[in-house]
Amino acid sequence: MSATRLLVLGVVRMYGRAHGYQVRRELLTWSADRWANVAPGSIYHALKKMAAEKLLEEVTAEDDGEARGPDKTAYRLTHDGETEFQLLLAKSLSESDDSVQGAHRLSAAVTFLPTLPRARAIGLLRHRITQLRGTEATTRDMIERHDEWGQPEHVDELYRLWLVNTQAMLTWLEDLVARLEAGKYVMADDPGTEFGAPPAE
Template identity: 40%
Template sequence: MSTTRLLLLGVVRIFQPAYGYQLRRELLTWNVQEWANINPGSIYTGLRTLAKHGYLQELEEGPGQRPGRTSYKLTADGDTEYFTLLREMLWTVDGFHPDRMQAALSFLWSLRRDEVLAALEARIVQLEQRNKAQPFSERQILEDPATPNHVVEMLRIVDARDRGELEWTRSFRDRIADGSYAFAGEPADWTPYPGMITLWGEIPSPPAD
């Protein structure tokens, strides 16, 4: 649910004010139905839920509007929630939910370069620690007569993902440190949607203590 929430808030933030069908169409070009397990039909429901919770503002077109003609934009609470979720997914490794980092990658440009680098360093440490703990987690399963031995393969597939992510994170960190890509407060390094240009120049507040 948190992945879906970040994706919806993030795409509204880019295109606001935007109609539900426009947001749905954009997210489907990102193939979210494949890697984020989002049912395309649930996007409208998700937008309405976020509006109900005060994260989005619904902008009505007036009497007689057709279904799907409600447009959305972020509220102040929605903007805060967006950065909270983005930072949570960027700074925290979750081996059982790789879609969270995938979602964070979609919006890293809205953070400053130094924060992204610090978060990647933190992820590297977490992944290294998980790798060191792996043999002991396996031993615990194999030595427990009440646990089927094949359960160890569930740990091993997560460990394989972790090791692959560790290699990628180190390379990604190095590319960013060398100046690749563009982040908040920097000139865009590609031609973004017009509404993103203003956002690119905004410097987000640092995370709360």
């Protein structure tokens, strides 16, 4: 699962209907090419692939002066597309993954965090915290017992690096949960319009 997939679904959802150029422009204004490794070509590929998977449906683009060439085709989420968006969002927030791709997915998910009800967002983040607490304990054990495994002594530095990264992520997650519990940000079940909400019908 790529960050591009979640971001493209989220932007189309936010617009209600969008053509490729709109999605690309929106993501570039967020600098998603830098923090999520989203390339323009991958955006168009994701749109076509998800249309083939029936997560998006093709509709005729409204004449807004921006649609041209291939961008005469616009897309909107199907019911399955909404389900996929919610699933990808939940997995990206709740499942700990320290790979580069995992970091991209978490960044994409944080972008659309307000589209969730507050308690749901907190629950997903708490699940990730629980997983990371396990990783923290395992890494501490690796540092304390490295002699038993016959590892070269300097490998401890690698474990310490892992531990520091895990602790930094835990600090940020716990602070975010505290901010959400204190009422920070407009969430999906709050009065007002949250970021990423579909346009009103």
